[in-house]
Amino acid sequence: MGLVDIPYYQRLVRAATGPVLELGAGTGRLTLPLARVGATVCAVERDPAMAAQLRRRLDDESEQVRARVEVIEAEMCSLRLPTRFMLVIVPANTWLLFPTAAERAQVLAVIHAHLHPQGRAVLDIFNATPDERVLDRWIEDGHAALDAGTNVSRLVRLRRIGQPELQQLELTSRYEVDSPRGSLRWEQTQPLAFLTPAQGRAECQAAGFEVRHIHGDYTGRTEVGPHSPRQLYQLRLPIGERTAALRSRPKEDR
Numbered sequence: 001m002g003l004v005d006i007p008y009y010q011r012l013v014r015a016a017t018g019p020v021l022e023l024g025a026g027t028g029r030l031t032l033p034l035a036r037v038g039a040t041v042c043a044v045e046r047d048p049a050m051a052a053q054l055r056r057r058l059d060d061e062s063e064q065v066r067a068r069v070e071v072i073e074a075e076m077c078s079l080r081l082p083t084r085f086m087l088v089i090v091p092a093n094t095w096l097l098f099p100t101a102a103e104r105a106q107v108l109a110v111i112h113a114h115l116h117p118q119g120r121a122v123l124d125i126f127n128a129t130p131d132e133r134v135l136d137r138w139i140e141d142g143h144a145a146l147d148a149g150t151n152v153s154r155l156v157r158l159r160r161i162g163q164p165e166l167q168q169l170e171l172t173s174r175y176e177v178d179s180p181r182g183s184l185r186w187e188q189t190q191p192l193a194f195l196t197p198a199q200g201r202a203e204c205q206a207a208g209f210e211v212r213h214i215h216g217d218y219t220g221r222t223e224v225g226p227h228s229p230r231q232l233y234q235l236r237l238p239i240g241e242r243t244a245a246l247r248s249r250p251k252e253d254r
């Protein structure tokens with residue numbers, strides 16, 4: 001994955017003209033840089049420890065940035081917010097944490113229910129079948145300076161689990177954080193599906209989205225190919241739903 005996606009999302013939020021919904025916000029690795037460039041972000045995170053860490057990190061931000069971020073500790077699949085968002089993002093393989101097509105469809109339904117008719121959604125997952133050579137090994141997956149003096153690095157290890165036709169892996173992430181307050185190291189293991197671009201496109205279309213692009217990397221300029229590192233799904237509502245929403249708005253709002 002690498003931690004190289006931040007400029008990509010910053011470009012997206014600058015282009016969006018309204019609030020952003022981040023599903024699976026973690027400790028705010030992405031949330032904070034987005035809020036710092038002016039985005040209003042609703043950050044949904046199920047894990048209480050992660051959400052608490054995100055709130056603590058927000059305390060160190062300026063008042064303006066703090067005012068732009070709302071942290072919602074919730075299971076994303078049962079999310080029912082009154083707001084419609086101009087940008088909904090599911091970054092960093094989070095969609096693949098839902099190992100079956102039925103579970104991934106629930107995530108897509110939540111996106112659909114929260115997307116503004118003129119809005120965009122982006123799902124970011126790694127690309128296609130893992131090369132056998134990357135299985136069962138620790139691989140450096142990026143490092144970044146989080147805040148002043150705080151550095152985080154991530155190692156990942158993939159293992160194949162279950163029946164091959166289920167396309168399931170187990171991902172162990174090992175985080176190492178060094179900061180003036182000390183060092184911290186922890187591991188997290190989770191099941192992970194993997195999808196080809198054709199499978200991902202079919203799932204998104206079945207959930208009622210138009211797939212505008214599947215970009216292959218964070219330049220956002222190339223379509224996915226066999227050697228692309230990522231699958232970045234850019235989704236919007238189909239033309240019928242976009243125009244129906246426009247027609248139902250009072251004339252002066254258009």
Ligand SMILES: C[S@@+](CC[C@H](N)C(=O)[O-])C[C@H]1O[C@@H](n2cnc3c(N)ncnc32)[C@H](O)[C@@H]1O
Nearest residue numbers: 024025026029030045046047075076091092094
């Ligand atoms: C791979 S991390 C991504 C964190 C962050 N968005 C980033 O890019 O660094 C996925 C996050 O999604 C959260 N998550 C997983 N399943 C979830 C669910 N069903 N509802 C809400 N959050 C969930 C995890 O706790 C984790 O913090």
